[in-house]
Amino acid sequence: MNALSGAILVLSGPSGAGKSSIIAKIIDHIGPTYFSISTTTRPIRAGEENGIHYHFVSQEEFKREIEQELFLEYALVHGNYYGTSLSPVKQALKEGKLVIFDIDVQGHDAVQNRLGDITTSVFITTPSLEELKRRLHNRSTDSEEIINKRLEMAKREVQRISEYDYLVVNDDIEKASDILVSIAKAARMKIPTLQINEFVQHWEAQS
Amino acid sequence: MNALSGAILVLSGPSGAGKSSIIAKIIDHIGPTYFSISTTTRPIRAGEENGIHYHFVSQEEFKREIEQELFLEYALVHGNYYGTSLSPVKQALKEGKLVIFDIDVQGHDAVQNRLGDITTSVFITTPSLEELKRRLHNRSTDSEEIINKRLEMAKREVQRISEYDYLVVNDDIEKASDILVSIAKAARMKIPTLQINEFVQHWEAQS
Numbered sequence: 001m002n003a004l005s006g007a008i009l010v011l012s013g014p015s016g017a018g019k020s021s022i023i024a025k026i027i028d029h030i031g032p033t034y035f036s037i038s039t040t041t042r043p044i045r046a047g048e049e050n051g052i053h054y055h056f057v058s059q060e061e062f063k064r065e066i067e068q069e070l071f072l073e074y075a076l077v078h079g080n081y082y083g084t085s086l087s088p089v090k091q092a093l094k095e096g097k098l099v100i101f102d103i104d105v106q107g108h109d110a111v112q113n114r115l116g117d118i119t120t121s122v123f124i125t126t127p128s129l130e131e132l133k134r135r136l137h138n139r140s141t142d143s144e145e146i147i148n149k150r151l152e153m154a155k156r157e158v159q160r161i162s163e164y165d166y167l168v169v170n171d172d173i174e175k176a177s178d179i180l181v182s183i184a185k186a187a188r189m190k191i192p193t194l195q196i197n198e199f200v201q202h203w204e205a206q207s
Numbered sequence: 208m209n210a211l212s213g214a215i216l217v218l219s220g221p222s223g224a225g226k227s228s229i230i231a232k233i234i235d236h237i238g239p240t241y242f243s244i245s246t247t248t249r250p251i252r253a254g255e256e257n258g259i260h261y262h263f264v265s266q267e268e269f270k271r272e273i274e275q276e277l278f279l280e281y282a283l284v285h286g287n288y289y290g291t292s293l294s295p296v297k298q299a300l301k302e303g304k305l306v307i308f309d310i311d312v313q314g315h316d317a318v319q320n321r322l323g324d325i326t327t328s329v330f331i332t333t334p335s336l337e338e339l340k341r342r343l344h345n346r347s348t349d350s351e352e353i354i355n356k357r358l359e360m361a362k363r364e365v366q367r368i369s370e371y372d373y374l375v376v377n378d379d380i381e382k383a384s385d386i387l388v389s390i391a392k393a394a395r396m397k398i399p400t401l402q403i404n405e406f407v408q409h410w411e412a413q414s
Contacts (some may be wrong), residue, residue, distance in 0.1 A: 122396075129411050158410055162403045166396040182392035189329075189373040189386060196369045203365055204336050 006093030008115055009187045010101045010108050011180075013124035014154035016135045018170045019102055022124065025177040026100065026184045033184075034092035035100045039065075042080035055085070073103070073110030084111075093118070098188055104153075105160045112163075120187035122180065123164040127171045129154065213300030215322055216394045217308045217315050218387075220331035221361035223342045225377045226309055229331065232384040233307065233391045240391075241299035242307045246272075249287035262292070280310070280317030291318075300325070305395055311360075312367045319370075327394035329387065330371040334378045336361065 009026075011019050027033050039055040041062050050056045057065075062081045065071060074083030084107065092099050101111060108121055126132040132154055136147045161167055166183055170176040216233075218226050234240050246262040248269045257263050264272075269288045272278060281290030291314065299306050308318060315328055333339040339361055343354045368374055373390055377383040 123398075125410070128409075155411065158407050161407065162398060164398060166393060167398045167403075167406070168396055179392060179396060182389040183396065185386060185389035186373060186393040189375055189390065191330075191369060191371060191374045196374075199374070200365050200368065202335075203332070204362065 005096035006099070006118065007187050007190055008089075008093075008099045008101065008111065008119040009184055010103060010111055010119055010121040011124060012103060012105055012108050012121070012157065012164070014126070014132055014157065015150050016132050016139070017124045017126050018173055018176065019124055021173055022170070022177050022180050023100060023102060026180055029181045030098065030184050030188075032095070032097045033100055034088070034095075034097045035102075036084055036089060038082055038103075039071075039085055040080060040082045042082075072114060073107045075104075075106050098184060100184075105157050105163065108163065118190060120166075120183065120190055121164045122166040122168055122183055123157075123161045124168050124170055124176070124180075125154075125158060125161075127169055131171075212303035213306070213325065214394050214397055215296075215300075215306045215308065215318065215326040216391055217310060217318055217326060217328040218331060219310060219312055219315050219328070219364065219371070221333070221339055221364065222357050223339050223346070223361075224331045224333050225380055225383065226331055228380055229377070229384050229387045230307060230309060233387055236388045237305065237391050237395075239302070239304045240307055241295070241302075241304045243291055243296060243309075245289055245310075246278075246292055247287060247289045249289075279321060280314045282311075282313050305391060307391075312364050312370065315370065325397060327373075327390065327397055328371045329373040329375055329390055330365075330368045331375050331377055331383070331387075332361075332365060332368075334376055338378075 011023065013019055023035065027035060037051065037053075037055060039057055039062065041057060041059045044050065044056050048054070059081065062083065065083075065085070066074060070085055070087065071083040072086045072089055074081060084101065084103065089099055101107065103111070111119055112121070126135060129151070133147075133151060136142060136150060142150065168176055168179055218230065220226055230242065234242060244258065244262060246264055246269065248264060248266045251257065251263050255261070266288065269290065272290075272292070273281060277292055277294065278290040279293045279296055281288060291308065291310065296306055308314065310318070318326055319328070333342060336358065340354075340358060343349060343357060349357065375383055375386055
């Protein structure tokens, strides 16, 4: 269908908005995809696996990769580095895959600046701040302090929704996943400006 | 899902690319939609119905409506006027419908300028100019002269693909329709900048 290969789908939104379930559904329903795994210097937690939840590296290693410009984007959050390595993303794009990012508004900003041409972005949120509070308390994985930090971050992030292409309010996980699968399919058809000329030449060539 | 109501989907592309079949499929699969019917001063043809294929009006009537600024966009093509009336579009948007336009690149330009905020646009084409030629000859509804005009117009139009959000190459009508249904679903989630502030206020209000 699409002669042009590889596209990026950025998902942002507060922790608790249901991103992980939605991403699982996208990966199930459309292929081939590459879900970008972040690299971090924060300590590994119980239940986490290196290479699945994050690539866990030392501060020294991370700083060396920054110097070598190996990151598509990175940020220092509460003393720990978080970043996205460029090389697996490039490889996946070359293979025509849809690269999915679960990153914050800062990360989205960086991806837009470098690869905006092939990027579709979605902000996913709960119907209200109240509902986000309720969900974070219900899943009871976080301390009160972490929950408050998450809520403050959410308040700051929703102020930047207008930087995204789409807004999806997750008040029903089935409906929200269905919409995201549609957006992901559409994302593959996004027109990379650089390749338009090539397409047009090819289109006319055979006549 | 989407608190924000109404969105626009513009489909452009050469006659013969399969737009009509695709639009029928979109209307079947997602609702509620409003398919915008153009107004024209060209004579009605055998098999055409007023209010279905076009709204047929006189030159005087059309010019009066231009003066009254009743058109979202209009153009003079080979001596005949073609245009889109603004008022039914506004009404449909108010009712939260997805408004679908089958218009050329000029029309798309006008819609982008006035309602770009809520507009998603797709250029639909055949895999090649050669294939377009073949399809136009096969459906044998047009004279050689008309076919040549269509091919010339197609060559000019593909030069402007980069003005569109998505490119869909229709080499399989089922797959192309499926993609368009996805794009149409996604189009409803597009973020109208003006309404973001309202959403954010409402989102925080209950806490």
